[in-house]
Amino acid sequence: MISAYTGTAVQAAEKPLLEAGVDLMARAAYGLANAVLWRLRTSGRVYGSSVALLIGPGNNGADALYAGELLSRRGVRTTAVLGSERVHGPAFAAFQAAGGTVVRLAERGVRDSASLVAQADLVVDGLLGTGARGGLRDAVADLVAALCEIGGLQVIACDLPSGVNADTGEVSGVVLSAIETVTFGGIKAGLLLPPGEGFAGDISYVDLDLSLPAAALERLDQDDLLRHWPRPGRSDHKYSRGVLGVVAGSTAYPGAAQLALHGALAAGTAMIRYLGPATLRAGGLPPEVVPGASTVAANRVQAWLVGPGVSDDAEQERRCLDAINSGLPVLADAGALPLLPERVGPQVVITPHAGELAALLSRRGHPTVRADVERSALEHARLAAQLTGATVLLKGATIVVVSPQGEVHSQSEGTPWLATAGSGDVLAGILGALLAAGVAPPLAAAMAASVHGRAGVLASGGGPMTASGIAEAVPQVLRELFEGID
Ligand SMILES: NC(=O)C1=CN([C@@H]2O[C@H](COP(=O)(O)OP(=O)(O)OC[C@H]3O[C@@H](n4cnc5c(N)ncnc54)[C@H](O)[C@@H]3O)[C@@H](O)[C@H]2O)[C@H](O)CC1
Numbered sequence: 197m198i199s200a201y202t203g204t205a206v207q208a209a210e211k212p213l214l215e216a217g218v219d220l221m222a223r224a225a226y227g228l229a230n231a232v233l234w235r236l237r238t239s240g241r242v243y244g245s246s247v248a249l250l251i252g253p254g255n256n257g258a259d260a261l262y263a264g265e266l267l268s269r270r271g272v273r274t275t276a277v278l279g280s281e282r283v284h285g286p287a288f289a290a291f292q293a294a295g296g297t298v299v300r301l302a303e304r305g306v307r308d309s310a311s312l313v314a315q316a317d318l319v320v321d322g323l324l325g326t327g328a329r330g331g332l333r334d335a336v337a338d339l340v341a342a343l344c345e346i347g348g349l350q351v352i353a354c355d356l357p358s359g360v361n362a363d364t365g366e367v368s369g370v371v372l373s374a375i376e377t378v379t380f381g382g383i384k385a386g387l388l389l390p391p392g393e394g395f396a397g398d399i400s401y402v403d404l405d406l407s408l409p410a411a412a413l414e415r416l417d418q419d420d421l422l423r424h425w426p427r428p429g430r431s432d433h434k435y436s437r438g439v440l441g442v443v444a445g446s447t448a449y450p451g452a453a454q455l456a457l458h459g460a461l462a463a464g465t466a467m468i469r470y471l472g473p474a475t476l477r478a479g480g481l482p483p484e485v486v487p488g489a490s491t492v493a494a495n496r497v498q499a500w501l502v503g504p505g506v507s508d509d510a511e512q513e514r515r516c517l518d519a520i521n522s523g524l525p526v527l528a529d530a531g532a533l534p535l536l537p538e539r540v541g542p543q544v545v546i547t548p549h550a551g552e553l554a555a556l557l558s559r560r561g562h563p564t565v566r567a568d569v570e571r572s573a574l575e576h577a578r579l580a581a582q583l584t585g586a587t588v589l590l591k592g593a594t595i596v597v598v599s600p601q602g603e604v605h606s607q608s609e610g611t612p613w614l615a616t617a618g619s620g621d622v623l624a625g626i627l628g629a630l631l632a633a634g635v636a637p638p639l640a641a642a643m644a645a646s647v648h649g650r651a652g653v654l655a656s657g658g659g660p661m662t663a664s665g666i667a668e669a670v671p672q673v674l675r676e677l678f679e680g681i682d
């Protein structure tokens with residue numbers, strides 16, 4: 197499990213150590229310098245290479261200056277570009293004493309400074325850290341905009357990419373995209389949330405031995421999947437493993453039902469009862485799927501998956517609503533989202549994309565458009581969880597899961613190739629399988645997101661793929677997970 201924290205929590209945890217005289221900054225700078233040295237070494241040489249350091253007014257700039265001092269002492273040509281008048285005095289003095297070159301943005305100007313920085317082998321972004329209020333401003337913003345336009349820079353972010361909110365992952369103004377972020381004391385939640393995660397690159401963590409509070413966000417890793425993924429025991433039979441009821445598809449969208457069913461079967465559901473249009477029931481279903489009784493109440497299942505491909509079909513919509521109101525664990529997706537009652541119980545999971553979440557919030561008196569959700573994903577997912585009472589899985593390159601109790605998960609194992617028609621239906625199937633097997637909704641949502649992402653990577657192999665291909669890859673992902681156990 198990867199745990200992440202708010203910037204405020206990390207700062208609060210630093211306080212007692214700082215008061216006890218522990219030089220946390222030296223440890224942060226040492227970790228940052230090592231990350232830079234490793235990059236320089238793997239791309240050629242350390243001695244004689246060049247590193248530009250972008251320096252802001254606070255401790256984040258100080259970390260970068262102390263790292264610059266260490267790099268200078270290893271024979272790296274270092275140039276600090278000071279973005280503001282104010283700079284951390286002792287760190288600045290140490291940097292100069294080690295032979296680093298200093299350039300003041302106010303004197304050198306944006307264009308000259310940008311071309312100087314662009315010549316460096318590596319750039320360290322030490323402009324803003326956890327003390328940031330909003331994004332980069334004035335000439336510093338212009339400098340970063342110019343660097344973004346030049347492009348192709350190898351940037352290592354100090355603690356977090358400047359302009360990314362440490363708590364929420366929201367991005368203000370222009371931000372330099374990093375290949376790596378070296379973060380100190382605790383991984384900041386904003387590095388694992390959209391859209392901030394998209395700027396962070398690989399995350400390296402420098403442990404400062406802080407006593408941190410409960411995590412603000414958790415991300416499941418391979419061990420968590422292995423620990424929690426349901427596997428049949430010797431005494432299990434097809435019913436005891438959990439029966440899933442599926443209400444999906446309509447005459448207009450038969451494919452969504454197929455994909456959701458395929459996803460659920462691939463994820464290990466041993467028994468599915470399907471409720472849908474007669475055309476689909478008569479021969480269009482995978483052979484493993486059993487046609488269910490026509491009403492929700494007449495089917496014995498452990499969980500429901502409702503909504504994929506349900507459109508303009510009163511009978512299907514009735515079933516979706518009955519399943520949502522059944523009190524059983526239920527995943528409501530796509531066509532079931534507009535049917536969601538004002539409040540539901542914590543056994544319900546909803547899986548909107550940004551546009552669907554905006555529509556859902558707008559219907560509940562919070563006028564929202566897709567761009568709002570994309571800008572502050574966590575805030576909107578959290579609001580939806582509070583308003584509806586459901587666990588919310590917000591789809592995207594980084595998937596955010598928020599439970600009605602406020603627990604937050606995020607997963608981003610996927611690939612941009614996953615953005616293909618039907619991909620969400622397969623995700624719904626995987627999540628439905630986990631709910632039927634009795635996995636708690638927030639954990640099931642995070643596990644489904646993870647396995648869906650992994651299956652996408654496997655199916656893609658770096659190129660295009662189909663949604664069916666994602667479902668076909670799920671058993672292989674699980675096989676690799678279970679390899680070597682039992
Ligand atoms: N405390 C420690 O010893 C350690 C800190 N570490 C690093 O410190 C930063 C956090 O440092 P802090 O000085 O609190 O904040 P910043 O450097 O992010 O910002 C400082 C300063 O900047 C001004 N400011 C805020 N927002 C803006 C803005 N939008 N534009 C311009 N200027 C802005 C404001 O005056 C702030 O006071 C943390 O990220 C670590 O890098 C180490 O982790 C080690 C221990």
Ligand SMILES: [K+]
Pocket residue numbers: 256321322323324325353354355356357358
């Ligand atoms: K930074």
